Amino acid sequence: MTTTAPPRTGAALSLRGLRRSFGSAVALDGLDLDVAPGELLALLGPSGCGKTTALRVLAGFERLDSGEVLLDGKDIARVPANRRDTGMVFQSYSLFPHLTAADNVAFGMKMRKVGAAERRSRAGELLDLVGLPSYGDRFPHQLSGGQQQRVALARALALEPRLLLLDEPLSALDAKVRVQLREEIRRLQLDLGITTVFVTHDQEEALSMADRVAVMRGGSLEQCAAPAELYDRPATPFVASFVGTMNRVPGRMDGDAHADVLGVRVPVDGARAGTTEFLVRPEALEVTAGGDALVTGSAFHGASTRLRVRLADGAEVQADLPSHAAAAFGTGAAVTVRPYARPVLAAGEDA
Numbered sequence: 001m002t003t004t005a006p007p008r009t010g011a012a013l014s015l016r017g018l019r020r021s022f023g024s025a026v027a028l029d030g031l032d033l034d035v036a037p038g039e040l041l042a043l044l045g046p047s048g049c050g051k052t053t054a055l056r057v058l059a060g061f062e063r064l065d066s067g068e069v070l071l072d073g074k075d076i077a078r079v080p081a082n083r084r085d086t087g088m089v090f091q092s093y094s095l096f097p098h099l100t101a102a103d104n105v106a107f108g109m110k111m112r113k114v115g116a117a118e119r120r121s122r123a124g125e126l127l128d129l130v131g132l133p134s135y136g137d138r139f140p141h142q143l144s145g146g147q148q149q150r151v152a153l154a155r156a157l158a159l160e161p162r163l164l165l166l167d168e169p170l171s172a173l174d175a176k177v178r179v180q181l182r183e184e185i186r187r188l189q190l191d192l193g194i195t196t197v198f199v200t201h202d203q204e205e206a207l208s209m210a211d212r213v214a215v216m217r218g219g220s221l222e223q224c225a226a227p228a229e230l231y232d233r234p235a236t237p238f239v240a241s242f243v244g245t246m247n248r249v250p251g252r253m254d255g256d257a258h259a260d261v262l263g264v265r266v267p268v269d270g271a272r273a274g275t276t277e278f279l280v281r282p283e284a285l286e287v288t289a290g291g292d293a294l295v296t297g298s299a300f301h302g303a304s305t306r307l308r309v310r311l312a313d314g315a316e317v318q319a320d321l322p323s324h325a326a327a328a329f330g331t332g333a334a335v336t337v338r339p340y341a342r343p344v345l346a347a348g349e350d351a
Contacts (some may be wrong), residue, residue, distance in 0.1 A: 289335030
């Protein structure tokens with residue numbers, strides 16, 4: 001049985017040439033980005049790459065030096081935060097400790113002079129939507145971290161914003177709750193069709209939740225693509241190394257678009273004459289018994305096991321195998337490591 005996603009009704013968002021500096025530090029360096037109506041876009045990158053500054057610009061908490069923030073074609077870059085049709089969920093929940101969950105959800109409606117009966121009804125609907133139908137009379141200190149974040153999400157949705165902004169909302173939660181809540185956020189986002197920008201430093205979170213992931217570096221965009229494309233066909237060595245795990249494997253160019261890597265001729269992306277190192281994912285390496293490489297350790301990950309292998313030239317690589325296959329290779333085992341015949345990426349200095 002197949003299901004069809006609901007039509008997307010959210011706002012279209014376009015960022016044009018966003019620039020923001022703090023003294024000599026450049027936080028945004030001409031950022032250009034488009035977000036489709038109803039899309040969930042994750043901003044991913046290392047600390048200091050500009051992703052949080054970009055989100056604060058969207059919320060109206062940070063001014064721009066130059067650039068445009070277009071929401072359905074209208075530039076809101078100079079519109080005050082309280083007049084933007086956006087909702088924001090913070091990492092720290094930011095609930096009012098003296099208000100109940102229902103009153104926290106209703107707070108924005110109260111500021112907009114919505115009647116008490118309508119506020120109560122809407123707050124109840126939203127708490128039900130986020131899975132807290134009987135928690136309306138509880139105060140924040142009576143709620144778990146995951147429950148507080150659900151209340152914060154309901155509060156952000158209360159005014160039916162055209163744009164939802166999520167600032168690392170799951171990073172303060174434990175692993176099990178984090179996985180559960182990210183699934184619930186994605187379900188709600190799809191059900192409501194709301195355009196969403198999500199900042200995270202967690203690659204797994206970005207890849208599992210987002211329609212597309214925008215990888216940032218130094219205030220600008222390195223690549224924006226669907227998760228599978230980003231992982232399988234990274235545009236730059238930086239993206240390849242930042243998203244997931246990459247091995248630097250020695251080799252030599254064999255023609256314009258192929259290389260000899262560990263004895264296997266493979267196609268190469270980003271090839272240049274003289275390249276001697278290539279980037280290969282752990283799951284793209286085959287390990288067989290016998291040879292001049294040595295297993296130096298392993299890490300069990302349930303269905304898969306990651307082997308650490310020292311090649312004959314001393315280079316260290318990691319290879320992911322099904323756990324039942326990896327069981328044959330204990331520490332000290334002599335093995336041969338070869339890449340499968342898949343495209344690899346030429347390594348760069350920034351990888």
